[in-house]
Amino acid sequence: MSRFLFVVPPLVGHVNPAVGVAAELAARGHRTAWAGLPEAIAPLAGPEAEIHPCDVLPSADRAAPPGPLDEAYRRPPELRGTAALKYLWETFLIPLADAMAPGIEAAIARFHPDVLVVDQQAVAGALIAERHGLPWATSATTSAEFTGALAGLPLVEAWIRGLLDGLRGRIGAPGRSTDPRFSPHLVLAFTTPELTGPTTADRPIRFVGPAIAPRPTEPPFPWEWLDPGRATALVTLGTANADTGTSFLSACHRAVQERCHRLQTVIADPGRALGAPPPDADVLVLPSVPQLRLLEHLDAVVCHGGHNTVCESLWHGVPLVVAPIRDDQPVVAGQVVASGAGVRVRFGRPDATRLGQALDEVIDNAAHRAAARRIGDSFRAAGGAAAASTHLEQLARPLPEPVEEPSR
Incomplete structure (x- = not known):
């Protein structure tokens, strides 16, 4: 039995x-634990999950424990492109790493993991694993960074590396050069080349497809x-974009109402951008939806x-x-x-006519x-949580010492 610490x-x-990966590893008899914000992990991993708490904001900025979608993580809606990326790194990812580091250290001391499974945006886990000499795998929840997203922006990439070097000097092993966004041991990509197209990264990437698991x-x-007599669509912008989507959701609402004779639509509106629309037999507006179960009934997703x-x-x-x-x-949309x-x-x-x-x-x-079914078939063939768990088991297993040939 091995011990796997997930840093998210x-x-x-x-x-x-x-x-899903943690659940599969547990089903195989391994012990799993989490390092991160309990309020963000427990509703998803379930009440039995072992969670080692980490701060997610510097103590000076932490007036109260934030939830997983605290306003501190939202960026001004007008930011786009490199301005949004700069804000993300300077205001969220680097402060997050500094804040999480003590909790990750404590989790390692208490849990004694054999392997850390580190999300790409929780880079503190990678730097601390490197300093402790522990093997770590990258949990890549998007493929953008190893399909050349920053290939045409060398100054941006150099700037990010400068930020990571400074972070390594504070919490990692100075003098090392490994990019903490990409493990040299194992990168788990929750997608397949059928969607991403060719990759440009020279890294040990294992395409396992989505780790689809029931939600607790x-x-x-x-x-x-x-x-069942009409097509059904879902409109969703995710929970992190509630402050940016009023115009878009309104245009979608108009577009689907014009098609109510042939289409019924569910609109996820966590920020109540559409107000409180009256009950509608054709358009259902809800603050949140059971997305995985609903997808079984859908003909399109916006x-x-x-x-x-x-x-x-x-x-x-x-x-x-x-x-x-x-x-x-934009990279995923292009895929x-x-x-x-x-x-x-x-x-x-947004334009209602074009959306329609x-x-x-x-x-x-x-x-x-x-095409969607072809990609879905590739996802299932890739193995998902089971394939990811097998790769992690191999990482946890020490490599055999080389056998010396007897001298002649």
């Missing part, structure tokens, strides 16, 4: 893929509302290009309309379009559903 940021989309808790849903939503949709063979906002989302599994629309200045046309395209053009 306080973000739902980064915890969820690890949950899920919001209620009126399943009797679904009409989303922001978040990696988890895209992969969960394609797992179910559901084509997409993607409206990327920032970060890795969807290049694979044939959906179409891309603009998030800024995009929905018509993915629902009526069988080629998009065929």
Whole structure:
């Protein structure tokens, strides 16, 4: 039996893929534990999860324990491109690493892990594992960084490396040069080349596909509302974009109302951007939805290009309309379009007519559903949580010492 410590940021989309892997490892008799924010992990990993708490904000900024979607993690909605990336690193990722480091140290001291499984955005785990001489695997919840997303931005990449070097000097092993975003031992990519296309990274990447696992808790849903005689769509921008999506959700609402004779739509509206619309037989607006179960009933998904939503949709063979906002989302949206599994629309200045046309395209053009099913088949063939667990077991197993040939 081996011990695996999962180090995750306080973000739902980064915890969820690890949950299925941790459950599979536990089912194989291994012991698993988590280092991170308990409020973000416990609702997803379940009440039996062993969680070693970590701070996620510097103590000077922590007036109260934040939840997984605390306003401190939200960026000004007008930020895009390199400005958004700069804000992400300077205001969230580097302070998060500094804040998590003491908790990760304490978790290692108490749990004595054989392997750390470190999310790409929880880089403190990688640096501390390196300093302790522990093997660690990267949990890559998006493929953007090893498909050349920063290839044309050498100054940005150099700037990020400078930030990481400074962080290593504070919490890691000075003098080392390993990039903490990519383990030299194992990178678990929760996708497949059928979606990503060719990769540019020279790293030990193992494409395992999404680690789809049942959610311990899920919001209620009126399943009797679904009409099997009409196509069904879901519109969602994820929980982290509630402050940016009012115009987009409003345009989507108008577009689907114009198609109510043939389409029923569920709109996830966690920030209540649409207010409190009256009950509608054709459009259902809810603060949250049981997305995995709902996907089994859908014909299309409109989303922001978040990696988890895209992969969960394609797992179910559901084509997409993607409206990327920032970060890795334009890269993931490009993958969807290049694979044939959906179409891309603009998030800024949304137009109800164009949104409606995009929905018509993915629902009526069988080629998009065929592409989505092909990618979903590749996801299942990749093995998901079971394949990831096998790779982690191999990492936990010490390599045999070389046998010396007897001298002649």
